[in-house]
Amino acid sequence: MKFNNTESYLSQNFDLESYFAAKTNIIKNELAKIINNSNVSGHLLKAMKYSLMSEGKRIRPVLCIASAESAGGKETDVLPAACAIEIIHTYSLIHDDLPAIDNDVLRRGKPTCHAAFNEATAILAGDALLTLAFQVLSSVELQNSSNALKWLKIIHSISTAAGYMGMIEGQMRDIASENSQISLNELEELHSLKTGELIIASVESGAILANASSDQITQLNIYANKIGLAFQIADDLLNVKGDPTITGKPVGTDNARKKSTYPSLLGIVESENYAKKLIKEALHALALFDNKSDPLRAIALYIIERKR
Amino acid sequence: MKFNNTESYLSQNFDLESYFAAKTNIIKNELAKIINNSNVSGHLLKAMKYSLMSEGKRIRPVLCIASAESAGGKETDVLPAACAIEIIHTYSLIHDDLPAIDNDVLRRGKPTCHAAFNEATAILAGDALLTLAFQVLSSVELQNSSNALKWLKIIHSISTAAGYMGMIEGQMRDIASENSQISLNELEELHSLKTGELIIASVESGAILANASSDQITQLNIYANKIGLAFQIADDLLNVKGDPTITGKPVGTDNARKKSTYPSLLGIVESENYAKKLIKEALHALALFDNKSDPLRAIALYIIERKR
Numbered sequence: 001m002k003f004n005n006t007e008s009y010l011s012q013n014f015d016l017e018s019y020f021a022a023k024t025n026i027i028k029n030e031l032a033k034i035i036n037n038s039n040v041s042g043h044l045l046k047a048m049k050y051s052l053m054s055e056g057k058r059i060r061p062v063l064c065i066a067s068a069e070s071a072g073g074k075e076t077d078v079l080p081a082a083c084a085i086e087i088i089h090t091y092s093l094i095h096d097d098l099p100a101i102d103n104d105v106l107r108r109g110k111p112t113c114h115a116a117f118n119e120a121t122a123i124l125a126g127d128a129l130l131t132l133a134f135q136v137l138s139s140v141e142l143q144n145s146s147n148a149l150k151w152l153k154i155i156h157s158i159s160t161a162a163g164y165m166g167m168i169e170g171q172m173r174d175i176a177s178e179n180s181q182i183s184l185n186e187l188e189e190l191h192s193l194k195t196g197e198l199i200i201a202s203v204e205s206g207a208i209l210a211n212a213s214s215d216q217i218t219q220l221n222i223y224a225n226k227i228g229l230a231f232q233i234a235d236d237l238l239n240v241k242g243d244p245t246i247t248g249k250p251v252g253t254d255n256a257r258k259k260s261t262y263p264s265l266l267g268i269v270e271s272e273n274y275a276k277k278l279i280k281e282a283l284h285a286l287a288l289f290d291n292k293s294d295p296l297r298a299i300a301l302y303i304i305e306r307k308r
Numbered sequence: 309m310k311f312n313n314t315e316s317y318l319s320q321n322f323d324l325e326s327y328f329a330a331k332t333n334i335i336k337n338e339l340a341k342i343i344n345n346s347n348v349s350g351h352l353l354k355a356m357k358y359s360l361m362s363e364g365k366r367i368r369p370v371l372c373i374a375s376a377e378s379a380g381g382k383e384t385d386v387l388p389a390a391c392a393i394e395i396i397h398t399y400s401l402i403h404d405d406l407p408a409i410d411n412d413v414l415r416r417g418k419p420t421c422h423a424a425f426n427e428a429t430a431i432l433a434g435d436a437l438l439t440l441a442f443q444v445l446s447s448v449e450l451q452n453s454s455n456a457l458k459w460l461k462i463i464h465s466i467s468t469a470a471g472y473m474g475m476i477e478g479q480m481r482d483i484a485s486e487n488s489q490i491s492l493n494e495l496e497e498l499h500s501l502k503t504g505e506l507i508i509a510s511v512e513s514g515a516i517l518a519n520a521s522s523d524q525i526t527q528l529n530i531y532a533n534k535i536g537l538a539f540q541i542a543d544d545l546l547n548v549k550g551d552p553t554i555t556g557k558p559v560g561t562d563n564a565r566k567k568s569t570y571p572s573l574l575g576i577v578e579s580e581n582y583a584k585k586l587i588k589e590a591l592h593a594l595a596l597f598d599n600k601s602d603p604l605r606a607i608a609l610y611i612i613e614r615k616r
Binding site for chain 2: 042043044045048091095098100101118119120121123124126127128130131132134135137138139148149151152153155156159160162163164168169171172175176
């Protein structure tokens with residue numbers, strides 16, 4: 001969908017494509033370093049690498065870095081947090097795809113982990129990635145207590161967002177909502193839990209590590225909340241009218257599963273309008289930030305314009 | 309099996325049963341507080357509680373507390389670490405029992421999580437417990453940076469022990485070893501990974517939080533390593549000659565699965581002798597500790613004498 005950019009939100013001609021290419025490259029290298037940094041060889045690590053190093057959008061770690069930059073921080077300061085969040089996201093995809101849950105055999109155009117390996121390996125690879133995230137988050141600054149508290153705060157923020165009060169409860173509700181009609185409010189809560197909380201934690205982690213003020217953190221959280229919902233609406237729309245050769249995912253699966261989605265509850269046009277409204281609010285939340293927030297602004301616009 | 313207690317390791321008539329009853333009660337109350345401390349209600353939390361609050365041995369959290377006490381620490385200081393480790397242990401049992409892994413329907417005399425709920429719920433309840441452990445470990449001392457570094461170290465120690473270089477790799481090897489003969493060395497490495505590392509982390513966490521000296525930590529780690537192996541040998545022996553009405557687990561399943569075990573590789577008598585030798589070495593490792601280590605000494609003796 002096209003965002004009607006009547007107000008000039010970007011203070012310059014910001015090139016999101018180059019920004020993403022540069023950041024995802026750094027993230028990919030760091031993830032490779034993390035996953036290769038061990039003597040363990042064999043089946044388990046192969047399955048972990050298979051999923052972690054496949055071509056994802058890397059939107060959460062980029063958000064983490066962009067949020068830190070907004071508040072004047074450097075990407076090197078937040079790289080472990082950015083990677084840990086991507087590792088958690090990857091584990092959640094592996095487990096969501098399992099036969100007992102979504103039973104998806106294709107992800108990002110490639111066989112899912114359990115399809116490429118087997119179910120037991122996929123369960124354990126997911127467990128191992130989730131655990132690895134906390135190993136990464138606790139590997140930094142061990143010689144120095146001044147930053148330890150900040151990292152502890154981030155571990156708390158991320159584990160809360162990813163746990164039974166966040167992402168996993170959302171996934172549970174998602175399963176329960178199959179073949180049953182839920183209200184728009186229930187759908188919104190479901191998505192806030194399932195994807196919103198971890199997106200907020202991504203942005204918040206970057207901000208905390210960049211020593212953002214509490215005002216800045218509040219505004220960044222509003223931004224993250226809005227784009228998180230818009231991201232899900234865009235996902236739902238791609239499941240209706242996306243191009244599977246671009247998305248790498250089959251189309252129409254939500255409908256076949258009789259899942260409640262934004263398009264099924266609101267219709268396509270209303271869903272698009274709602275997503276645009278959320279993005280506008282997200283951009284307004286960044287009003288107090290200078291042009292160091294252009295990456296965040298551009299990401300907000302990208303979220304509803306993306307084709308995959 | 310009976311330990312031939314020719315040397316007097318316990319400096320007084322230490323009553324392990326009362327000690328365990330007192331500590332497991334404290335741990336149970338704390339776990340209940342952790343798991344009830346939320347607004348979330350529903351299926352997911354019910355499954356988490358079902359497994360977490362079932363009657364386990366709680367040996368890891370008791371070891372964590374006993375280790376801290378050895379070094380002069382207090383149980384209140386280490387309770388979050390003790391509980392987090394029990395939470396991780398519980399998640400690992402839920403996932404190990406899954407149809408795609410061990411396919412066990414009975415645990416501690418009760419239906420396993422996936423048998424009582426369903427497979428999707430058991431996968432997610434396990435994920436949620438693993439995540440909760442890190443939420444618990446990062447919930448403490450957030451107002452105070454002096455202890456933050458210690459907790460960060462513990463998160464690192466526990467996540468390393470529970471992850472792809474520890475417990476999960478051990479579980480992976482355990483699956484691979486079914487229906488295939490492995491050597492005693494391979495079996496030992498498998499168990500060090502699968503159960504040993506987390507037992508070491510339990511003892512180490514308690515020691516770190518109690519400000520133990522590095523000498524003390526080294527000795528406690530030797531102790532933990534030895535009792536961890538002895539614990540597994542005892543488990544293997546219970547699978548051969550345990551009483552299912554006491555263990556709550558069916559007998560002979562290892563043999564039916566053609567799993568390599570200590571009894572299958574060494575025979576029953578040699579396995580018992582090996583376990584006794586390990587316990588003797590564990591007790592020697594505590595030589596520099598005073599009678600505050602009696603709980604650890606008694607636990608070592610209990611490990612090979614236990615009936616469940």
